[in-house]
Amino acid sequence: MEKVIEVRDLGRNYKLSKGIKTALEKVNFEVYKGEVFGLLGPNGAGKTTTIKILTTLLLPTSGEAKVLGYNVVNESNKIRDQINFVYGGERGVYGRLTAVEYMHYFCTLYKIPKRKQKEMITELLSLVGLSESVNQKIHMFSKGMIQRLHIARCLINDPKILFLDEPTIGLDPIGAKLLRDLVKELSGKGITIILTTHYMQEADELCNRIAFIKNGKISLIGDPVHIKESCNHLNLYEATMSIYEIQKLEKNENINNLEIEEIKAPFYTIRFEMKDMEMKHDQLTKYLTNFGEVFKLQKREISLEDAYIHHMKDVG
Numbered sequence: 001m002e003k004v005i006e007v008r009d010l011g012r013n014y015k016l017s018k019g020i021k022t023a024l025e026k027v028n029f030e031v032y033k034g035e036v037f038g039l040l041g042p043n044g045a046g047k048t049t050t051i052k053i054l055t056t057l058l059l060p061t062s063g064e065a066k067v068l069g070y071n072v073v074n075e076s077n078k079i080r081d082q083i084n085f086v087y088g089g090e091r092g093v094y095g096r097l098t099a100v101e102y103m104h105y106f107c108t109l110y111k112i113p114k115r116k117q118k119e120m121i122t123e124l125l126s127l128v129g130l131s132e133s134v135n136q137k138i139h140m141f142s143k144g145m146i147q148r149l150h151i152a153r154c155l156i157n158d159p160k161i162l163f164l165d166e167p168t169i170g171l172d173p174i175g176a177k178l179l180r181d182l183v184k185e186l187s188g189k190g191i192t193i194i195l196t197t198h199y200m201q202e203a204d205e206l207c208n209r210i211a212f213i214k215n216g217k218i219s220l221i222g223d224p225v226h227i228k229e230s231c232n233h234l235n236l237y238e239a240t241m242s243i244y245e246i247q248k249l250e251k252n253e254n255i256n257n258l259e260i261e262e263i264k265a266p267f268y269t270i271r272f273e274m275k276d277m278e279m280k281h282d283q284l285t286k287y288l289t290n291f292g293e294v295f296k297l298q299k300r301e302i303s304l305e306d307a308y309i310h311h312m313k314d315v316g
C-alpha cells in the first residue's frame with residue numbers, strides 16, 4: 001500500500017508568555033492512499049496542530065512529516081498543489097456572491113483557464129449537491145450548504161489528499177448526513193481523507209482507520225473494529241428500570257460511567273459499566289433492585305464512543 005503521509009517523532013511547541021506549551025510530542029503515524037483516516041481526541045489534544053503541520057500552515061519544532069513524499073518544512077509548495085483543506089465552521093465566504101461567482105473567483109486564484117472554468121464549476125457544484133442553488137446568493141445558504149460549497153472549492157485543484165477538520169460541526173442531522181455521504185463519495189473517487197471530528201458515530205461510519213490522540217501523543221491506532229475490540233474487557237450494560245434511589249445509584253462505587261435517560265419518572269433507561277467482573281446477570285439484576293425495579297437488563301455492544309471514553313478517561 002502506498003503511504004501518502006508519514007509522520008515521525010513529530011513535535012510542536014508553542015511559546016507562551018509563561019514558558020512553553022507542548023502541543024505535540026513524538027507523534028508517529030502513517031496514512032495510506034485512499035484511506036479515510038480519523039484523528040480523534042479531546043479539545044486541546046493536538047488535532048488541529050497536526051493538521052496545520054501537514055497542510056504546511058505551521059512548522060514542526062521537532063521530528064519529520066512527509067506528505068506525498070515531500071517534506072513539510074522545505075517542500076511545502078509541492079505539497080500545497082496536491083492537497084486541500086476545510087476547517088469546520090469556516091466562515092471565509094462572501095455572502096453577496098452566488099455559488100457560481102464564488103467558484104469562479106477561486107478557479108481564477110487556482111489559475112484554471114477561463115475556458116475550463118464553467119464546466120468544472122457545474123461538475124463540482126453538482127458533485128456536492130448544490131446544482132439547484134448555483135445562482136443563489138451564499139448568504140441564503142444553510143450551514144450545511146456552505147460547508148459543501150467549501151468542499152467544492154477544495155476540489156478545484158483536484159487534491160490527492162483532503163483534510164477535513166470537524167466538517168460537520170454545527171450542522172443539523174440532515175446537513176451532517178449529506179456531508180458524510182459526500183465524504184464517502186470523495187473517498188470512493190480515490191481521494192485520501194484526513195478527518196477530525198468529535199462525533200464518534202461519524203468516525204465509526206466513515207473511517208478506515210482511527211488514531212486516538214491525547215495530550216499531544218497518539219495513544220492508539222487501528223481500524224474501528226480493532227479499537228472497539230480493545231475494550232472487550234469492559235462490562236457494559238443497559239437496563240430499563242424504575243429508580244427510586246437515583247442518588248444512591250449515582251454514588252455507587254461498583255457502577256462506572258453511568259448515563260441516565262428519563263423515559264418518564266420514575267422510569268429510566270440507564271447505561272453503565274459494572275466494575276465487578278464476577279457478577280453474573282441474575283446477580284446484577286438483583287443488585288440493581290437496591291435502587292428500584294428492573295424490567296430489562298442486557299449486556300451492551302461496545303461502541304466507538306465507549307472505547308473513546310475508556311481511552312480518554314485519564315485526560316484532565
Ligand SMILES: Nc1ncnc2c1ncn2[C@@H]1O[C@H](COP(=O)(O)OP(=O)(O)OP(=O)(O)O)[C@@H](O)[C@H]1O
Pocket residue numbers: 014015016021022023041042043044045046047048049050
Ligand atoms: N497559537 C497557539 N499558541 C499557544 N498555544 C496553542 C496555540 N495553538 C494551539 N495551542 C495549544 O496547543 C494545544 C493543542 O491545540 P490544538 O488546537 O491542536 O488542539 P485540538 O485537538 O485541535 O483541539 P480542539 O478539539 O479544541 O480543536 C492546546 O493546548 C492549545 O491550547
